[in-house]
Amino acid sequence: MKENKWLKEILLILAMAMPFLVYVLLRADLPATIPSHYSISREGKWVVDSYMEPLGLVLALFASTVFTYLCMSIPLIPFLLNEKSRKEAGRITPFLYGFKVVTVVFLSGIPVYEMLVASGKIPAGKGVLWGYISGIIVLVLLNVFLYRLFSSLYKSSEEKPLSRKPYVIIWAGTHLVLSIGPVCIMLAGGGFNMARLTPQLILVFLAVCGNLMYNVRPNYFFGIRTPWTLKNETVWRKTHRVGGVVLFMAGTLGFMLSWLVSQEQLHYLMLSVILASSLITCGYSYYIYKKIIQQTPDL
Template sequence: MTSAIPNRIRAYLGWCPMTGAAQHPAPDQPAGAKTGDLADSGGSVTGRADRFMHLTIAVVVLSYVVAILILPFLPEVIPVHWNLQGKADGFAASIPGAFGLPVIITLVTLLFILLPKFDSRYAGFALAKDIYAIILFATTGMLLVMEVIFLLIAAGYDLPVITIIPVLIGFLFIILGSLMPYIHRNTTMGIRLPWTMKSDDIWKKTHEHGGPLFMAGGILTVIGSLVSGIWAMALMLVIIIGVTIYISVWSYRYAKTAG
């Protein structure tokens, strides 16, 4: 009975980054492959992408439900922005303040839906569009949690926003890092640098090298945020910027030696 529920959840989702990534088509999968037929134990790429897109739509709807439910408990003016030390430095009336993040979540979802339509290498994108859907779901899910935290603070709860936000972003980077090695060359997602876009080999090596680094950066961000107090935000920025610069330089040097 205890394993039946997780199995049912996995059967619906079709794929989990922790168990399905190893079964995902390798980055050197021929560009002409039919993506709908690329399947593992969770079904086709298209099927998995559709399931996670449905979950994302549920997150969008839930974000408005949360705002409506908590609105009667909010004061007339609520905080909507915090500085790097966790001090509120931006305020808004309760209605626009409560619905600000739901609108952002909606716009992010629409942007993610529209971007692939302009991908000049759509064949590569289509091979991993389920990963794209997972990234969208993880991003909107993180924003939904932020919305709940911000509204609870506005309602009078004393929550450590300076710690919670970096922790959430750290977990997002862990997810991104775990998925990066399985992203095919495209112009919508991934490490899109001039030299990675010119070669499948450079793209593949960059993402295989960068994925674990992004995961490590995410883990360091989570742990560091829990112990660094008011410096959590600054530490997060240093780690993320540092990892991004390092992998960009590593990728450029690899491109030079490979070229």
């Protein structure tokens, strides 16, 4: 029997609408404001550091959920892809959909949980034990997903994006960087502050990826995937050569500067490095593509 792909998307859309339904049902029992952001104290407890009106929280997270949903859906729209890209997209569709489900359910579940707690329908989870349990669950699920994604994509690819060794290095680095958040949750109870270490590890990871980027062969799921690199192999190759240098220099310079700035400034430094390197590589891929198109109009 043919799989109904639209039904799966409708279920996700219904999940995104769930917070609005909960708000309507609980509106009479909700206080004027509910928690909208948490941080973790040195004792490992969740601490509320900002509040919002219930409807404001629902709308803010709904916007984030819709944006995430579109970012994960648009790259898989068939008419936006060439034949080779459609074939590559078919391999990652199950994993991307699974990640999309987890993200949509998580973001939609936050306002639902906060409204249920604020209205007294369920008890709030507090204390060190809650932080450890949630951190362990997220850490395990995240790494299982990443392991299956990286291993399956490499085995199923007819043309390997990288040789085995650099692929494994980036694979392991991805596990490390994305595991930082859950580890922070678990270590916070012991008074260990990873607020400075986290951005520094991300900057080092960018430098490592940049050093390996020139080896990446054209593929749909790994590397600098802009509409222009995916359409032309020459654009892909030139973009990755320049992009590798940009990422390596940006990550290295950012890591060196990270020791000179305050903890608060460090987060802005990390975001600036990521944004600047992304804009440069994307802009360069567009420039090279237009230049090649002008030289070969029939392309």
